[in-house]
Structures are given as structure tokens and as C-alpha cells.
Amino acid sequence: MEAQLQFFKVFTDNPTKGNPAACALLSHWPDLDVLQAIASEAEQVVTAFIVPVADALYQYQIRWFSCSQEINLCGHGTLAAAALVRQLQGEGCYQFLSQHGDLEVxxxxxxLQMVLPQWLPCPETQTELPPALLACQSIDYFQTRDLVLVLADEQAVQQFQPDFTLIQQLEQHALIVSAFSPPDTYVLRYFAPGIGINEDIATGSAQCSLAPYWFKKTGRTEFKVRQLSLIDACFSVAINTQQLHLKAQAVNLPHLTRLIATIA
Known part of the structure; x- marks a missing residue:
């Protein structure tokens, strides 16, 4: 089976900015090692693979891979998949089904507007911070899938010095540092060395934890979001008691498209 691997920049409409991702539309699922080999060769932050659901025009199964392993619930990989489907089928409301939850774009x-789940803090599983993280003087912390440190202000987030060896040893999926920047913005950085991403450029799934927290703290229902990474990327979120919506854009990089061969 042959397929096209296409490349995108997500959270931007500028091909020189945003978070890189690759995506391929397959007719069926090859073996895990085949998918991982394609993702490793693609050398993107994430590579998404989608397979159409039989007799469902707007539904796809989806899986996400970093260069080193399969990962779960990747927002920016899903937006790349939606951009690919938009390119092939036009405008529409598409559902992406995974073992870690279903996403709608x-x-x-x-x-591109994606509906995300809301992840609330888990106080019953709250653990003490490692001493090295206590030293960063967070004003609050909580855990969902990820461990979140709330810092005093944007400058503290920008100046945070990650210890990747320590972060890799955390039991949570990733470490997020965040702060509110009045009047309507929260900022973040996202570290996930355990899945091969030391610091992500822009992270859709982080908003599942952050938007509900800042909604509770500020009462605001709409936020601008800035991820303080080295490459500009921007998006917005809107939240209510039922749903969380992330709005962004993605741009295709057609000159990078390549054919890939998978095992039939």
C-alpha cells in the first residue's frame, strides 16, 4: 500500500511559523512498527495517521506518533489531520476517533475549530512536588494527565529553566508551566521529554487542563493563548460548562509531500 505523507504548520497561517506536523491518510492500519518507522523518518514533532471509518463520510480513526513512540490525544496532530481532510473533501465537521477519546473539528x-475534553484537577491523587520543582516558587499546582505549575506572571514562565532529566522521571505525561496575563490571556510552556518532545512549540491538548483552571480562577469564558516557545504560534479558546473549543489555523507545505510505502 502506498500513501502520501503531507506536512503542515499548525496554529498559524504562515508557513515559517507554527508547530510542524505530518499526516497520512491510509486505507487500513499497518503494523505498529511500520507507523513508528514512518513517523521517525518524517522527523516532525508529531505524525498523525488517519483511516476512514467504513460508511461514515465524516469520520476517521486517528493515531499519533512522536519520533520515538505512539502518543495520546494530540491536539495539533488532529488539526493537521483536519487540514488534510479539508484539503481533500472541503469544508465540514469531521470526527476523529481514538482509543484515548474522540475529537471533533x-x-x-x-x-479550524476543535472541540476538546475538559480535564479537571485530581485532588485525590495530588502528590508532593519534587524539591527541584518546589524551588521554582509556584503559586499553585495541580495534576490532570499532566502536572501543571502555576507561576506568578508571564516573566516567570518565560524564565523557567526545565530540568529534562527530572521531568522525564515524573509519573505524569508532561509538565506545563502557566500564568495569567491580564486582561484576557494565559501563557504556557509545555515539556514532554518522556515522549521525545523536550519542549513543544504549541500544544492543543494542554488546553484541556489549562482552560478549565483559568475559567474557574478568572470567570472568563474566552481566552487568547500564547505558548512562549521559540517559534510564534497563536490560538484562542472558548469554554463553558459543557464544552471547550480551540480555534486555530493550519497551512500545508506541499513541497515536502512524499510517497510512503506501508506493508499491505
């Missing part, structure tokens, strides 16, 4: 030519 409304794809128009002007924007």
Missing part, C-alpha cells in the same frame, strides 16, 4: 477555509 469543524473545518472551514478560514479556521
Amino acid at each position: 469543524t473545518a472551514s477555509f478560514s479556521a
Whole structure:
């Protein structure tokens, strides 16, 4: 089986900015080692693979891979998949089904809007911070899938010095540091060395933890989001008691498209 591997920049409409991702539409699932080999060779932050659901025009199964392993619930990989489907089928509301939850993306030519789950803090599983993280003087912390440190302000987030060896030893999926920047913005950085991503450029799934927290703290229902990585990327989120919506854009990099061969 042959397929096209296409490349995108997500959380931007500028091909020189945003978070890189690759995506391939397959007719069926090859073996795990085949998918991992393709993702490793692609050398992107994440590579998404989608397979159409039989007799369902707007539904796809989806899986996400870093260069080193399969990962779960990747927002920016899903947006890349939605951009690919938009390119092939046009505007529509598409569902992406995975073992870690289902995501829905409304794809128009002007924007991609994704519905995300809300992850609330788990106080019953709260653990003490390692001493090295206590030293960073967070004003709050909580855990969902990820461990979140709330810092005093944007400058503290920008100046945070990650210890990747320590972070890799955490039991949580990743470490997020965040702060509120009045009047309507929260900032973050996202570290996931355990899945081969030391610091992510822009992270959709981080908003599952952060948007509910900042909604509770500020009462705001709409936020601008800035991830303080080395490459500019921007998006917005809107939240209510039922749903969380992330709005962004993605741009295709057609000159990078390549054919891939998978085992039949």
C-alpha cells in the first residue's frame, strides 16, 4: 500500500511559523512498527495517521506518533489531520476517533475549530512536588494527565529553566508551566521529554487542563493563548460548562509531500 505523507504548520497561517506536523491518510492500519518507522523518518514533532471509518463520510480513526513512540490525544496532530481532510473533501465537521477519546473539528477555509475534553484537577491523587520543582516558587499546582505549575506572571514562565532529566522521571505525561496575563490571556510552556518532545512549540491538548483552571480562577469564558516557545504560534479558546473549543489555523507545505510505502 502506498500513501502520501503531507506536512503542515499548525496554529498559524504562515508557513515559517507554527508547530510542524505530518499526516497520512491510509486505507487500513499497518503494523505498529511500520507507523513508528514512518513517523521517525518524517522527523516532525508529531505524525498523525488517519483511516476512514467504513460508511461514515465524516469520520476517521486517528493515531499519533512522536519520533520515538505512539502518543495520546494530540491536539495539533488532529488539526493537521483536519487540514488534510479539508484539503481533500472541503469544508465540514469531521470526527476523529481514538482509543484515548474522540475529537471533533469543524473545518472551514478560514479556521479550524476543535472541540476538546475538559480535564479537571485530581485532588485525590495530588502528590508532593519534587524539591527541584518546589524551588521554582509556584503559586499553585495541580495534576490532570499532566502536572501543571502555576507561576506568578508571564516573566516567570518565560524564565523557567526545565530540568529534562527530572521531568522525564515524573509519573505524569508532561509538565506545563502557566500564568495569567491580564486582561484576557494565559501563557504556557509545555515539556514532554518522556515522549521525545523536550519542549513543544504549541500544544492543543494542554488546553484541556489549562482552560478549565483559568475559567474557574478568572470567570472568563474566552481566552487568547500564547505558548512562549521559540517559534510564534497563536490560538484562542472558548469554554463553558459543557464544552471547550480551540480555534486555530493550519497551512500545508506541499513541497515536502512524499510517497510512503506501508506493508499491505
